[in-house]
Amino acid sequence: MPSPQPSSDPFEIPRPAQVPAIELIGVRKVFRRRERAHGRFSPRRRVAALDGVSFRVERGETVAVLGQNGSGKSTLVRVLSTLLLPDGGTARVFGHDVLTQPAVVRRLVNRVSVEASFFKKMSAAENLSYAARFHGLTSGRTRAGIPEILERVGFPADRRSEPMENLSRGMQQKVALARALLTAPVLLLLDEPTTGLDPRSKREVQAFVKEMRAMHDATILLCTHDLDEAEALADRIGVLDRGRLLVLGTVDELNRRYGAQTLEVAFFAATGREFGEETDPDDDREVFA
Amino acid sequence: MSLHQPASGVAGDGRGRWSLRHELIGLSGVVERNLYLVKRYIWWDIAFFVWTVANTLSIVFIARGIEASGGTIDVNRAATSLLIGAVIWAYLGVIFEIMTETVAWERWEGTIEYTFMAPLSRSVHLFGMGAFALLYGMARALLLFAVCAFFFDLSIPDADFGAALVVLAVASVSFVGLGIVTAVLPLISPEKGSQLGFVAQGLLLVVSGVYYPVEVLPRWMQWLATVSPATYALDGIRDAILVGDPLTAMGDELWPLVVIGVVAVPVGLAVFRRGERYAKQHGKLKRSG
Structure with a gap:
């Protein structure tokens, strides 16, 4: 693991070294959903998006959570981002409870998700500028800083003023990473950051994630269904299936546990399903999870 | 690199040194x-403004129409009164719409999750929307008044514009408060929320005496008029411009406006917080569109 530089904590929030970056204890999230086939007045049924998930991520560590669509990966990220309230259990970020201290947690977390989450008509520079203000940065700090950060992620200088909608997905994800870097998150939540990118953009984004981790005291939680990406970026890998965390360990530990030669075989052994297989009878799960 | 500076001290309360200054930034x-959005959607704004001018003119011409069809009417007074109604309603309507669309627009652009996980208190977020709405609404109303006045040879020698502006400013606070209440609707009902906001806006238009005295309304609607800030705003502004009433004579209008504002803003924030909690419990903060 690369040795991180000293903390550049933006808001001076206590993060004692002995406190894990992420700590989940029996986290549950259940959604209630009507059966589509039985009309709008049918009784609602419960769909567990997270079912007693417990794990810890140490400071400076990169952990990947593997799972198929609907496994609960995005729900997990949303709980840690304070966008969803868990129904049970405890979720803490650097010791701060997401339920009772959401404002503190929000200062420590940033997220890059599969959707770029930008105002489409606004330019990369404009999107970064207002986002920086949300994090308490003045225009004096961002005037020179935004062009530098965009240059760092390989964003062409002559396209800074172009509307985001004119940019490729790969380019938009670079801007999303630049935005995360701009606000110096100490916990970076990556929710399928390379899904839908071409191979070159994918490699660039992955290289940048490695660089972020090497240069900053950042902890990374990567949710993905890309086995190679998980193997390339993460120290440990967890398998999430139908809201339950089945296993969490290094690639070697996973392979040993399931007597597998590859991560794909280990995943199959853990879930009892092929990776990419869409056999989940609960088709509503994907709506939420 | 990031734009945040290294920590120089640690707050002991676990909440960090996030200050009022950060919130103001x-x-x-x-x-x-929002200014970037106006710039990027400028043709939408121009088209909407032209429509508002046409709508306002068609209302104000009614005064001349009555005279032309044989009715007895003080055309100057009626035209001025209608113009005040149309311009003030355009102003208050814009504030109301911007506040109501706080959530709807973010959902449509796909930025809702990013904004709601930003380290910005919700009250500051909503006051920021209110501040922009006041600036934008005022600029638009002044331009609308200037353009429409050009079509009519209005004579308002006694007008006290200072008193009218004070009444408008006080009324704006109430409208921001009511706007915050309606902003929660798209949060708890992504599909129907915005439409319900328009229903609330339409109700205010009918009962507030925008184009006619509230005395012509059925009694139950007159009761509704007493709780609408627009009723007092229009009364006060018409008195200031048509009669030349000074601010000292505006007690009957200003006190209700102050009371409604003092109640509406905290109630609006409380309702929004409850709505946000509901949305986070039920997974309704996701993007759509």
Whole structure:
């Protein structure tokens, strides 16, 4: 693991070294959903998006959570981002409870998700500028800083003023990473950051994630269904299936546990399903999870 | 690199040194973002403004129409009264719409999750929207008044514009408060929320005496008029411009406006917080569109 530089904590929030970056204890999230086939007045049924998930991520560590669509990966990220309230259990970020201290947690977390989450008509520079203000940065700090950060992620200088909608997905994800870097998150939540990118953009984004981790005291939680990406970026890998965390360990530990030669075989052994297989009878799960 | 500076001290309360200054920078970020959006959607604004001019003119010409069809009417007074109604309603309507669309627009652009996980208190976020709405609404109303006045040879020698502006400013606070209440609707009902906001706006239009005295309304609607800030705003502004009443004679209008504002803003924030909690419990903060 690369040795991180000293903390550049933006808001001076206590993060004692002995406190894990992420700590989940029996986290549950259940959604209630009507059966589509039985009309709008049918009784609602419960769909567990997270079912007693417990794990810890140490400071400076990169952990990947593997799972198929609907496994609960995005729900997990949303709980840690304070966008969803868990129904049970405890979720803490650097010791701060997401339920009772959401404002503190929000200062420590940033997220890059599969959707770029930008105002489409606004330019990369404009999107970064207002986002920086949300994090308490003045225009004096961002005037020179935004062009530098965009240059760092390989964003062409002559396209800074172009509307985001004119940019490729790969380019938009670079801007999303630049935005995360701009606000110096100490916990970076990556929710399928390379899904839908071409191979070159994918490699660039992955290289940048490695660089972020090497240069900053950042902890990374990567949710993905890309086995190679998980193997390339993460120290440990967890398998999430139908809201339950089945296993969490290094690639070697996973392979040993399931007597597998590859991560794909280990995943199959853990879930009892092929990776990419869409056999989940609960088709509503994907709506939420 | 990031734009945050290394920590120089640690707050002992676990909440960090996020200060009022950071919140004000965040508030300026909300205004800045909306200004970028106006710039990027300028043709939408121009088209909407032209429509508003046409709508206002068609209402004010009614005064001349009555005279032309044989009715007895003080055309100057009626035209001025209708113009005040149309312009003030355009102003208050814009504030109401911007506040109501706080959530709807973010959902449509796909930025809702990013904004709601930003380290910005919700009250500052909403006050930022309110500040932008006041700036934008005022600029638009002044331009509308100037353009429409050009079509009519209005004579308002006794007008006390200072008193009218004070009444308008006080009324704006109430409208921001009511707007915050309706902003929660798209949060708890992504599909129907915005439409319900328009229903609330339409109700205010009918009962507030925008184009006619509230005395012509059925009694139950007159009761509704007493709780609408627009009723007092229009009364006060018409008295100031048509009769030349000074601010000292505006007690009957100003006190209700102050009371409604003092109640509406905290109630609006409380309702919004409850709505946000509901949305986070039920997974309704996701993007759509």
